[in-house]
Amino acid sequence: MSPSRRSAVAPFEVMDVVAEAMRRRAEGLESYLLCVGEPSGGAPADVRAAAERALADPAGIAHAYTQPSGLPALREEIAGHYDRWHGVAVDPADVVVTTGASSAFQVAALAAFDHGDRVAVPAPGYPAYRNLLAALGCEVVDVDAGAACDYRLTVAALAEQHARRPLAGVVLASPANPTGTMVDAVAMAALTRWCAENGVVLVSDEIYHGLTYTGSRGESALAHTREALTVGSFSKYWGMTAWRLGWIVLPRALRAAGEALAGNLQLCAPSLAQVAALRAFTPGSYAECDARRDALHAARDAVVARAPALGWRDVAPPDGAFYLWADVSGSGLDSRTYCARLLEATGVALAPGTDFDPVAGSSHVRLSFSPGAEVVARACDRIADWSA
Numbered sequence: 001m002s003p004s005r006r007s008a009v010a011p012f013e014v015m016d017v018v019a020e021a022m023r024r025r026a027e028g029l030e031s032y033l034l035c036v037g038e039p040s041g042g043a044p045a046d047v048r049a050a051a052e053r054a055l056a057d058p059a060g061i062a063h064a065y066t067q068p069s070g071l072p073a074l075r076e077e078i079a080g081h082y083d084r085w086h087g088v089a090v091d092p093a094d095v096v097v098t099t100g101a102s103s104a105f106q107v108a109a110l111a112a113f114d115h116g117d118r119v120a121v122p123a124p125g126y127p128a129y130r131n132l133l134a135a136l137g138c139e140v141v142d143v144d145a146g147a148a149c150d151y152r153l154t155v156a157a158l159a160e161q162h163a164r165r166p167l168a169g170v171v172l173a174s175p176a177n178p179t180g181t182m183v184d185a186v187a188m189a190a191l192t193r194w195c196a197e198n199g200v201v202l203v204s205d206e207i208y209h210g211l212t213y214t215g216s217r218g219e220s221a222l223a224h225t226r227e228a229l230t231v232g233s234f235s236k237y238w239g240m241t242a243w244r245l246g247w248i249v250l251p252r253a254l255r256a257a258g259e260a261l262a263g264n265l266q267l268c269a270p271s272l273a274q275v276a277a278l279r280a281f282t283p284g285s286y287a288e289c290d291a292r293r294d295a296l297h298a299a300r301d302a303v304v305a306r307a308p309a310l311g312w313r314d315v316a317p318p319d320g321a322f323y324l325w326a327d328v329s330g331s332g333l334d335s336r337t338y339c340a341r342l343l344e345a346t347g348v349a350l351a352p353g354t355d356f357d358p359v360a361g362s363s364h365v366r367l368s369f370s371p372g373a374e375v376v377a378r379a380c381d382r383i384a385d386w387s388a
Contacts, residue, residue: 009131014351020161021349032346032379039239044285062272070097101233101246108229117168124357151179151316173205173319176365182319192224202228202369210237212320243273299373322370329363346382
């Protein structure tokens with residue numbers, strides 16, 4: 001027996017860094033885990049309280065399967081969220097609740113693309129996009145979204161690839177992982193218009209909306225087109241990573257396919273998480289999450305200010321999310337070696353850029369400032385001393 005060809009996807013190199021950092025902690029050595037994108041603080045108080053009530057009721061829906069597309073009440077709340085944040089009217093029937101954004105992306109890829117389709121992804125970009133599409137038999141087209149274009153996916157770059165051989169789809173993330181960059185309303189309008197004119201399906205990853213530092217919650221593709229497949233999540237803004245709950249808003253033409261796929265892939269998203277998430281949209285939950293966002297803003301400003309002293313250059317502008325993407329080639333080390341030596345010498349764990357960019361990633365690292373300003377400041381002190 002041997003693994004299938006479709007399973008030949010690259011593992012996340014950052015998990016090796018995490019394992020080494022956790023080994024150090026187990027041995028009583030100090031470590032700073034700045035290599036994973038996990039917000040601190042957990043779910044909002046209203047969500048936690050709702051989960052406790054639901055668990056105490058053994059006859060309640062939290063202990064049973066929900067509809068494959070999710071609780072109707074939660075789908076309505078998610079639709080209302082788009083109205084509150086983006087002024088967009090979403091039909092709750094177009095919303096499918098999923099087991100995290102990862103499941104939502106699986107639904108999107110299976111519903112929209114066939115084996116052999118060419119699908120563009122930004123480089124640098126989240127590696128699971130590339131790996132899942134490759135496993136499904138799509139031809140993954142890495143499109144430069146690096147320093148030359150201010151770390152943003154552009155119509156010009158997509159058009160160049162489309163002219164070589166037509167694209168079937170494009171994945172856009174704003175705010176992006178690992179760069180934190182965002183596209184504004186003008187850029188989103190241009191991208192959605194280009195996709196419509198060229199018959200290219202747009203998958204818009206909006207899981208970091210709300211964790212933004214530009215005065216905007218993030219520009220939703222749904223404000224410009226109803227033909228995009230739009231992915232959301234409770235993991236980042238709401239701090240509910242382990243609850244494994246996300247959603248996808250489907251175009252009407254793909255609604256039936258998406259619902260059928262979701263039902264077969266997951267049966268239903270976790271029921272307890274769905275019941276609790278009904279309270280994610282209260283004024284109290286929004287206020288609690290916004291306060292955490294403000295704390296992350298302070299951490300972001302601090303690490304951006306320290307970057308030059310660390311010997312880092314070509315730093316991507318982190319408009320949102322909680323990442324800093326930087327070129328460390330001035331150290332004379334590739335990113336894998338840089339991260340390994342840094343961790344060994346200082347206990348600071350960063351993510352090597354090779355996970356995110358198969359071409360230029362060997363010269364870059366990603367720092368997550370999600371642990372907060374105090375932890376990041378101490379880590380930066382250690383990096384600066386090591387780099388001196």
